[in-house]
Amino acid sequence: MARLKIDVDYLTEQLRALLAIDSPTGYTDTIVRHVTEELERLGLEPELTRRGAIRAIWRGESRRGARAIITHVDTLGAQVKRIKETGRLELVPIGHWSARFAEGARATIYTEKGSFRGSILPLRASGHTFNDGVDQQPVGWEHVELRIDALAWSREDTLALGIDVGDYVAIDPQPEFLDNGFIVSRHLDDKAGVAIALASLEAMGRNKARTPVDTHWLFTISEEVGVGAAAIVTPEIASMVTIDNGTTAPGQNSSEFGVTIAMADQSGPFDYHLTKKLVDLCREEDIRFQKDIFRYYRSDSASALEAGHDVRTALIAFGVDASHGYERIHVHALRSVAELTTAYVVSPLEIERDVEDVSDIEGFTEQPTEAAKQPTRPRKLPQPR
Known part of the structure; x- marks a missing residue:
């Protein structure tokens, strides 16, 4: 088998550590430092872009035609839009x-002078005061506010604390790791993906894995706002596999178990040949999988293509229930995605012309066009009346 044994304890330990670090998009310096230090501990030599996206290269037999595995360290969050006369934000x-998932959340406000704690509450938060009005108010960001746990009962009080417009608000993840393998937390998108990438690298190091081409392990810092991989993909990379969440919701085919292989998202289909390779690896390596399509979803793959990078893209996902809310995953999916990741990076290079940026038609890929073979067993026809 090409897949490597994943240290699940290491994977979950890394996920715990990542969830403990606040990292809303735009406030990611601390988690970038953490991931960089862990990559160095695993024996790689990471390099950072100006703003902090990370690249660590596992050297293979060839630099050209390189592969990339990409995840993102940034999460959802909020910013201060206005300081109200009541001192609330x-x-x-x-x-x-959705603000529906913000109601009741505990949060940290990061200011130039330090951090403060608080709660995000609906404008009508007291049933003793508003009675049924608590249930009748609309859902939306204009209908919630942040109550600061400090002496802040007026706009002047809040400003005196050093809190100002534009300050970052990080939402507490509130993680629970259950004995039955379920993990419940905010921000599993995509800290679980980062933990999967690190666990894959740990397995490769432990097994002294050899790869046919370089593998670029990329960690972006602004996927949640659509920027993602726009500036970190280099010309050597021919194919890129994104690790992110798959939505286990009504109408979807994703699962909290095994690997979910995305066939398309709102930006269009993923690369036919790269996606088929991942499906074939699942079958060959006996990794449970299912396919899905996401209509209201985009990932680092989309941002790379939109930036003009000519790379094959694919998305492998761990199933998440209540994505972008209070999310739930299962360790089985995390392990399965890591197994597929290791199987992919050590697998042979099949499209040899991908080592060149541009080449002639020789060796160009082919997609099946012939009619599918029908079952040979004769079907029993209905008898005439």
Whole structure:
């Protein structure tokens, strides 16, 4: 078998550590430092872009035609939009998520002078005061506010604390790791993906894995706002596999177990040949999988293509229930995605012309066009009346 044995304890330990670090898009320096230090401990030599996206290269037999595994360290969050006369804060979201999931959340406000704790509450938060009005108010960011746990009963009080418009608000993840393998937390998108990438690298190091081409392990810092991999993909990379969440919701085919292989998202289909290779690896390596299509979803793959990078893209996902809310995953999916990741990076290079940026038609890929073979067993026809 090409897949490597994953140290699940290491994977979950890394996930715990990642969840403990606040990292809303735009406030990711601390988690970048953490991931960089762990990559160095695993024996790699990571390099950072100006703003902090990380690249660590596992050297293979060839630099050209390189592969990339990409995840993102940033999460959803909020910013201070306005300081109200009551001293409370109006918020705008970072990333796309509903205020329905913000109600009741504990949070940290990061300012130039230090951090403060608080709670995000609906404008009508007291049943003893508003009675049925608590249940009748609309859902939306204009209908919630952040109550600061400090002496802040007026706009002047809040400003005196050093809190100002634009300050970052990080939402507590509140993780639970259950004995039955379920993990419940905010921000599993995509800290679980980062933990999967690190666990894959740990397995490769432990097994002294050899790869046919370089593998670029990429960690972006602004996926939740659509930027993602726009500036970190280099010309050597021919194919890129994104690790992110798959939505286990009504109408979807994703699962909290095994690997979910995305066939398309709102930006269009993923690369036919790369996706088929991943499906074939699942079959060959006996990794449970299912396919899905996401209509309201985009990932680092989309941002790379939109930036003009000519790379094959694919998305492998761990199933998440209540994505962008209070999310739930299962360790089985995390392990399965890591197994597929290791099987992919050590697998042979099949499209040899991918080592060149541009080449002639020789060796160009082919997609099946012939009619499918029908079952040979004769079907019993209905008898005439």
